[in-house]
Amino acid sequence: MSTSVATVCLSGGLVEKLHACAAAGFDGVEIMDADLVAAPESPEEIRALCARLGLRIDMFQPFRDFEGVDEAALAANLRRAAAKFDVMERLGTDLMLLCSNVATATTGDDDTLVAHLRAIADLAAERGIRIAYEALAWGAYVDDYREAWRLVELADRDNLGVCLDSFHILSRGFDPEAIERIPGEKIFFLQLADAPALEMDVLQWSRHHRLFPGEGDFDLTGFLGHVLRAGYAGPLSLEVFNDTFRQTDVVRTAAHARRSLTWLADRTAAENGWDADRIIAPQPAREVDFVEIAGANLHEFDQMLGQLGFAFRGGHRSKPVRLWTAGSARVILNEQLRHESPRLTGIGVAVGDAAAAAERAAQLGAAPVYRRTYRGEVELRAVASPDGTEVYWNDRPAEDSWVREFIGGAHEASLSGAIDHVNVSYPWEEFDEAVLFMSSVVGLEAESAADVPGPRGLVRSQVMTTPDAVIRLPMNLAPPTAPVPDRHAAVRVDDAVAVARAARARGLRFLPVPANYYDDVAARFSLDADTLGTLRELDLLYDRDADGEFVHFYTPTIGGVFLEIVERRGNYDGYGAPNAPVRLSAQRQLATPTP
Incomplete structure (x- = not known):
């Protein structure tokens, strides 16, 4: 597997990005035009640095708003292209990404578009340069990869092929199966990005919410399988526009990005029964x-x-x-x-x-x-x-x-239990990285995420678990302006009430639960008076669903850690999510000094 990454994925200046990409183990990079324009180093210096770092410059990108224009605009665009070809020769790369026209196209006529693609391909051929034509999901006339390939096929130039971008294809719901009908040698480049399933303007979705493979909802293993079965033999490259990644530490983000490609290649190979690009399977x-x-x-x-x-x-x-x-x-x-x-x-x-x-x-x-x-x-x-x-x-x-x-020490405990789950929390800039680490390295699977109301905004909770729930790892994402929630370990017992009584007798005081909570429990559940009285007396929390019941309580927080005692009755499989706002509010009140 050969790997590459677009410099737009990372924070910092171009030189910082290149050092981080090399340290992460990438084989190549896509140089973003805007990164080069803002760099004080010359193209020759960037070329020499990449050579010293062992990085290929796989592609220069993007060239925008070229085809489907009038004759005067076409002439200006060809002059602009020639100037960029000069830069590419200085960089030492022979592949340019040409995005389908978004802003200046006035026609989608086949003859015009094909003639324009031939014009830029012929100009590039004089310099030994190839053009990878990409259908942007919001292109004015060309927004489907199948249409981009049809035009490339009609243009019939050896140095003109397509660039396939998973976001532009999967965000529009286009069937990637037709990729297998494109000759592998005409797929000049592949760009990969994951994304959450969102209902929003596709341009804003693309510019702000792309993720690295394994962090979103796209079927990237299926997508990559189609591309590789078509015969594509170039690098797997990442192009991820994301506000978070462009603010986080460049070295750490590059390592995160490289891990995502290893994970994706392994999963794709496993699904297709291929031996190449496999890594050791996760240990149950x-x-x-x-x-x-x-x-x-x-x-x-x-x-x-x-x-x-x-x-x-x-x-x-x-x-x-x-x-x-x-x-x-x-x-x-x-x-x-x-x-x-x-x-x-x-x-x-x-x-x-x-x-x-x-x-x-x-x-x-x-x-x-x-x-x-x-x-x-x-x-x-x-x-x-x-x-x-x-x-x-x-x-x-x-x-x-x-x-x-x-x-x-002693060898007998009055309490018999097991670790039920470990609850960890992260600031907003670390959350996606942590999810990918736990899924790829530890072999956990992500359940559906949920939002939990807290006193400082919504806390996103993503449970990572093994299929048999032997390991349960709820991961909490703090709101951007809120402090990161404390972490805790939950111990599962057979009788939470008995444990609570014994602990009380030994002097332990639990997280206090407000009386209003028990009024709400009485309204939501048909509990007898004795059970409700026991909950009130011991500061116990309660939940119930169609599969069973959940009784639990929390210890005071020490530093940034507390413990939870839980009892699962029947087949209850949750975590008492309706009680989380009560817990978060009570913990905040204890942590806030009295005025």
Whole structure:
């Protein structure tokens, strides 16, 4: 697989973008005309830099508003094209992207359009340059890739072909199957972008809301399959216009972009039974092995876990790390990572083959994590997600693995539970990147997203999970002007009421729930007075659907972390979403100083 990326996808100046593309492992780039115009470096300097970085310049783009004009405008456009061909020769690239006319075309007459395409192709041929004609989804007369190919075929020039762009094709709902009827050698270039399913003006959709493959709703694996079956042998290139990516760190975004192409090529090959471009399959998860909370002083967590009924299993024999367990729920408190405020920093996943999981992560460009390990200690394979959250893989039973390295504690817990889900949160600029990382590297699948009302606006919640729900990872996107929500781990138990009573008896106070909430519960659900009274007494929250019931409560927040105790009754599969606004509001009130 050969890869490329349009410089428009990234933030910064052209030189910064090129360095980031090379660092991410791209083979080539599309140089955006606007990026070159704004660069202080000459085309020769950009060409030399790309050569030093090992980057091809695959295409110069775009050339706009050319065909379907009157004779005077055509002459001016050919002069403009000749000037850009001069620039291309200085850059050392032989392919130009010609977009279908949007603004200046006065006719869609076949004879006129074909004559104009021949004119620019013949002018380009004198310079050894090829033209890739692309149908823009909002083109004045040519807005369908099939029409663009028909005109190219009529023009009949060896150096004239088509550029296929997934956004322009899939956003309009055009059937990509006809791509397979285009000769592969006449598909001069391929541009890929994903996007969310939106009902809006297609130009605004394209300019602001494209995403990298794997982050939106387009069937890009099906699309790419058609292109490759047609015989296309050029680079897979990304052209993603997105307001977020043009503001985020250029190195990180380039790595994110490159990961998306590896994921897409692998998925496409798998769907078509091809061996090329395959990477190691994701390892099925068996359970959440542990969650890690790190901070400078975690004694409040020791107290809270003890009040909940966890057993203290001791300190690590060589590190300032402690372990608390309740059944298969394991919480690591790590004071060697000196965060000022406690944070949920790591998630362990039990798998069948940790080495294979780590190798897949490496193939997807994930950064490995190394921690000091002494003789006789288990070395857990791990990678850092883009925001720094670490993912560990363990292929040995916990009791025969790293758990044995903790000494000096008890071995019995009054609480028996399991990690039900781990709730993580991100600022707006990191969310799409995090979703792609969890789907590609960890092998999770995205469920439908939902919006949760909060005191500072809507919080978007995207649940990532394994097919059997062994791993559940709700991911929350904070509104742009709001602080990022705190993270938490949820422990599933058989009897949340009994756990709450016992924890209360040990002195733990839960997140307070307003009386108005229970008035609403009484109105929505037919609960008997005793059940409703128990909920009120213990600050428990309740939800019910056609499949079952959900009872849960929250601990106070310490730093940026809190815990949740959940009980699932019947086949309830949700997360108590109707209760989230109550929780968010209560947490905000506790965090806001009293005037």
